[in-house]
Amino acid sequence: MNTSYSTLFTTIYDEVTPIGNLGRGTHYSILRATESNDSLLEQFNHFKIHDFAIIWDEDHDIRVIDIIEKLYISKLLAPVLFIGERKGVVTVIVEKEFYYSSGSYAYFRSRLEDIANDSNDPWCVEAGYYDRETDSVCISSQVIINAPGKQVSTYLNNIDNLWNLGLKDYSAICS
Numbered sequence: 001m002n003t004s005y006s007t008l009f010t011t012i013y014d015e016v017t018p019i020g021n022l023g024r025g026t027h028y029s030i031l032r033a034t035e036s037n038d039s040l041l042e043q044f045n046h047f048k049i050h051d052f053a054i055i056w057d058e059d060h061d062i063r064v065i066d067i068i069e070k071l072y073i074s075k076l077l078a079p080v081l082f083i084g085e086r087k088g089v090v091t092v093i094v095e096k097e098f099y100y101s102s103g104s105y106a107y108f109r110s111r112l113e114d115i116a117n118d119s120n121d122p123w124c125v126e127a128g129y130y131d132r133e134t135d136s137v138c139i140s141s142q143v144i145i146n147a148p149g150k151q152v153s154t155y156l157n158n159i160d161n162l163w164n165l166g167l168k169d170y171s172a173i174c175s
Contacts, residue, residue, distance in 0.1 A: 005054075005065045008072055009033050012051070013163070018058060022155055023145040024086075025058025030163050033072060039079040039095045039167055041104050048167045050077065053159050055084030055091075055144050063121065064090060070115045076108055081130050081165045082156055084144045090116050091126040091144040093137060093156070095166060099129035130156065 003014050015027035035050040037043055054064065064085040071077040079098035084091050092112060099105055109127055116123040128139025135157045137149075145152045159165070 003029075005029070005031065005062060006069055008069055015056070016060065022151060023057065023147045025056075026145050026147070026155070027056050027060075028159060029054045029056065030159075030165075031068075033077065035078045035167060037075050037078040039098050040101055041076065041078060041098075041108070047170070049170055049173055050167050051163055051165050052077070052080050053082045053156075053163070053165060055082055055156075057084070057086045057146075061085050063119075066119060067112075067115055067123070070118075071112065074111060074115070076111055078167060079108070081160065082144065085123070086144060086146065089124045089126055089143055091128070091139065093128050093130050093139060093144070096129040096131045096133075096138075099127075099138075130160070132160070 003011055003016060005011060009031040011029060012032050013030040015029060018025035018027045030051055030053055033050045034047045036047055064083065067090055068083060079094040080092055081095060082093040112127065113125050116125045126139060126143045128137060130137055136153045137156055145155065
């Protein structure tokens with residue numbers, strides 16, 4: 001049975017305990033939302049489905065859900081593919097195209113930091129991007145998972161291969 005982490009999202013896959021030996025207890029969940037913005041934060045005239053992964057460490061700290069909800073309510077979640085918390089740092093990995101967009105990413109990063117600091121227990125923030133062309137992650141690998149960069153990229157790439165993270169038409173999930 002899947003855990004419901006939020007009334008705003010559906011949990012479509014949930015590892016509640018560590019699987020394997022990557023990092024320090026690494027495991028993940030896939031959550032689904034509806035989005036009215038594309039991955040560059042431009043308004044759609046219809047909704048899309050958005051699947052994203054939460055990367056957990058050994059303590060499965062659900063306080064990260066509060067940050068995800070605040071991003072969603074602020075219409076800033078659409079470019080996010082992976083988000084995780086480790087050692088008091090929230091790491092967000094977004095679409096590469098969004099990362100290199102001029103004003104949108106700067107605004108996103110600023111709001112993410114505001115959201116992370118606007119809680120009773122402030123968080124440090126790291127952000128990077130996922131490059132599907134090279135199957136790699138551009139971020140400090142030690143931040144989201146305590147493992148060598150190649151292993152982190154392989155792990156995240158495998159999750160994306162299984163779930164096709166990001167935005168998609170509703171019809172794509174029904175077939």
